[in-house]
Amino acid sequence: MDPSHPPTVQFISECYITPKPTSEGSKKRVFLSVWDLAILSLHYIQKGHLFAKPPSFDLTTFLHTLKHSLSLTLLHFYPLAGRLSTAKGEDGAGFTVFIDCENSPGARFVLASVDLTVAHILSPRDVPLIVQSFFDHDRAINHDGHGRSLLSIQVTELSDGVFLGFSMNHMVCDGTSFWNFLNTFSEIFRTNNHQNPISPRQPIHDR
Template structure:
């Protein structure tokens, strides 16, 4: 993940209804309580207070990157900012407005920048009628599961109000698991085949995309699942597999690609429950792979939804303990570093994040969040970020596409009738 961006996700809240005279007191108390509860959370998630260090030797040759968690680190960053924008300014436009990118610190930073930049930065942006809490976390330190586990525990500590006593150790419901897991016979450390970071770090400048959220209700997702299973005469296809296949087909059609063009549906997949024995869900680190199913445009569009969804199902089901260890062994024998401009082609979609993450359960004294948003980070043509929907069982998908493809998708009746 060294050449990828930080994970950037955040929550938008409505300001409580208070008199103008009390607004300043509210913000001051909120900032104080957020900082105090964050300090307690970092007691448990201590790697986020560290920084990256590279250790090199010439005889024998070695190149390793590790996290320095010693006490001489500057720690995590906390920023307070203001914006002359309203909640309506953020949520009313069809596309995600560019101002949202300014709600996150460490914009466009690569994870390798964690050698000199903090591994975690929280930015609290006060809007005219709302508050946005944006979190930028180094992707070398953790994946989406780790990110939301941290966010959930921070919220839990905030709601307990035990953080008010700085000398008290706040008890939490789920301890993060920091023990490192490596395949038998490997690491730590893992020796990387490099001599300098310039060999594997590239700065990615995205073209002008359109970035838009699409909302799918629980009822529609259930009908999509039923349709896919009926078309393939099976009961194995899950709701999310059917939704992913549906988006894959619709986006491919919108792109108007040649029939013989190869296209794939890639999915970020959590390895924790797939291991034998399974890693705990609280394993704090990166335990994620990207699996892919490939076909031609002609085959994908001539066959029905059930056919495509079953292809997605097979690649997910087959990603078991044996496959995880095989992929890890291949990477350890020949490490690669993901490059945004190379490893994600413009003829495919990549589905990341997960609607299973507890996003709307995070509260910081302002009630339930009204939206989950992301920053500039890791967006490319065909990126599909999945989010827990505001209503129970619903799913929000944030699609990043080239303008012409997005315009065509918005004219696709099969797709738009569903959202």
């Protein structure tokens, strides 16, 4: 990689993924706690996973399976497919912030590419700045969840690898919940079978 001419990330496509099939529970409002509201100005949680491409890698098949698995995972974690919403309280004296799971296009899914290798990412002592572009909601704050998806997954194809960048609204999930979601997503992706029960602890949405 030439430092004087760094490559740029090329964004190819975007779409939104919703839980399939839908459930009555996923149509309810999810109200947030006082602690959740206290972190409106904090940033989204961001985690990235870098994989080398196997010899028989097919991007089209990979994306299809990934989207299908995400849709099945969101059936258990349906608030991540929602949006934040603010409404005036019944007494007219205050406001309530909640997750609106029904009036939302879903979780955001982005495909991008960059002319880099896995070695370009792993070799430097510090993480290259371009990695920030591997996250769709980089530098977003939780309040942005009123207009942005609460969960976004960006798939960035490298010449010999794939980077999965996860951005998740911190008001909706803490670190433990994030890894529970990710482990469930991974398990469903590997089995590609929604008939099998998921092994991680089921999320609890009633507070």
